[in-house]
Amino acid sequence: MSVDKNQVRQIVEAIGGKDNISAATHCVTRLRLALVDEGKVDKDALEAIDLVKGSFSANGQYQVVIGQGTVDKVYKEMVSQTGIGEATKDDVKKASEQNLNPLQRAIKTLADIFIPILPAIVTAGLLLGINNILTGPGIFFEQSIVEKYPQWADLANIINLIANTAFTFLPGLVGWSAVNRFGGSPLFGIVLGLMLVHPDLLNAWGYGAAEEIPTWNLFGLEVQKVGYQGQVLPVLVAAFVLAKLEKFLRSKIADSFQLLLVAPIALLVTGLISFIAIGPVTFAIGNVITNAVVGIFEFAPIIGGLIYGGLYAPLVITGMHHTFLAVDLQLIGSTGGTFLWPMVALSNIAQGTAALAMMFILKDEKLKSLSVTSAVSAYLGVTEPAMFGVNLRYRFAFISAIIGSALAGAFISVQAVKAPSIGVGGLPAFLSIFQENWASFFIGMAIVIVVPFVLTFLFGKLSKQK
Structure with a gap:
């Protein structure tokens, strides 16, 4: 199915015209643009276009959320209309670096290093979660599965070996x-x-x-x-x-x-x-x-949890959240577990919940549909569609998610919830949490499901969103 050429033309106009585009590429769901001047973008006009599900600026790139399967067609039509020539992601990265200050460049460098290895780390986290289920006592029986059924022991051992390879x-x-x-x-x-x-x-x-x-x-x-x-x-x-x-x-x-x-x-x-x-x-x-981070959370876990749980989503906006991946890995390597990543998982769920609540508030069918799809994405660990497509557009939804995430972060920090690895930062996150911390983590999940939903719904009704 072809895309509406007129809508693609409107997208180009809304981002400042073809002369405002230094380089352009796309990922699975988004157009990634290096613009000459982001101040020329008409965000309201851009997001009013049916093809566009949201837009935001991050790491010197202006990104337009289109959707899987459609974005490549929009990109090809944009290239055809503007004559800018197809570019690789590296081309866009290089073109966008001119818009970054030294701190942003340092953060971007860390992101460029750690993002490519994330699939291996996340896979290891999921496999460790499966191993935890097989070897942890008290989950299904009083004893562990491998103790009750010894024939599963070698399989669990192989899973553990494969999972630990990425960290070893x-x-x-x-x-x-x-x-x-x-x-x-x-x-x-x-x-x-x-x-x-x-x-x-x-x-x-x-x-x-x-x-x-x-x-x-x-x-x-x-x-x-x-x-x-x-x-x-x-x-x-x-x-x-x-x-x-x-x-x-x-x-x-x-x-x-x-x-x-x-x-x-x-x-x-x-x-x-x-x-x-x-x-x-x-x-x-x-x-x-490591000692400084651990010391802060040991001295005042409730304050540390409130701050990190509440600030993680705003850090995503700036791109600074990538720096904490290195801290997570350092904590895992030095202490055997991280107490930061569980809060990341809860923050993602909170953003998804706030977006889901917007479905019951908004009247516009396009935005209602976006709310649902972006909530599902956030529940599976990808928050950008929910944050930039829905919650930041209606600030009370974003704030509600932050409040829920901060409260949950404080609770699980007091309970000393840790993860031995990094996994999928959404509803499946419990698989990557130490089994003895599951009960506390599930309470944290309940907080980020109930609090953001209730607050978003109440604020939305009070503001009479359409």
Whole structure:
């Protein structure tokens, strides 16, 4: 089925005309545009177009929510009408970076590194959840499933092995993505990351209990033979050094000798620097960050939960929420669990609930339909359609979701709810929560289902939304 060419023309006009488009691409549901001047966008006119389900600006890109299956047709028609030429996501990212300040660029860099490895992390979280169901006592029987039915034990063990792989070799994943982001060879990044968790090194998880730390003697300098399992900062900094060193070597060494010299020199020098300086320094910094975050929530969990639970959704608007993925992974690697991610899952549910409540308030059929579909999306962990398409359009819905999320965050923080991994941040999130915390987490889920719905409904009726 073809799209309405006139509506596509209206979209182009509403975003400031073809001359206002530096580059354009699309993802599964949205047009992603690098604009010359976002101030020229007529947001009201844009969102009044039937094809458009919402719009927002994030990370220097103006994104127009169209919908799965339709967005590619709209994009092709836009390219045909404007003659801008099809662009890749990297082209749009580069074009959009000119609109970012230094802090936004740093946040975007973290997002570019961690978003590509999220599928592996989320998959690991879901598989760990399945393993929890099989091995956790008191879920279906007084004893665990594998205790009652021993024939399931080996299957549970294999599931656990597969699930833990992403976290055991996390530096390999981060190294691949980070070196790629910094302009180096991704393969070198994988080798670098795996080098930092080599079996010959003392496992980082056994560092605190080790009676003696093995060392290398490098010409009189003692260097600890310690791995960095579950650590994020060491491989991030090392990947930056590796990528810059590789690019420098490629610019200085003749093409005929690059295969023999670039990789050995780059990996050897980066490896030495990593074990001598980068690793110990960043490991200490990571512990300081971990202790600071844990300390805040141990000292005043209700306040920490209120603040983080309430601020997470506004952080999504700015894109700063991506920085906390690194904190989550650091907490998991250092303490065995994160108390931040469960609040993220509840915040997503709260946004979905507020959007769902709008269905009972709004009269416009297009917006009612958008409310339902975006609520389902948020309940499955993707909140952008609900936040930008519905809740932010009617601020009371967004505020209601924040209130519900803050209250739930405070409750589960007091109850010390943790997750051993990151999973799907919606209704299936309980699978990635420690089984002993399920009861408290389900109460938190009840809070973010009831409170945002009631508040949104009441505020909506009082404001007489159409």
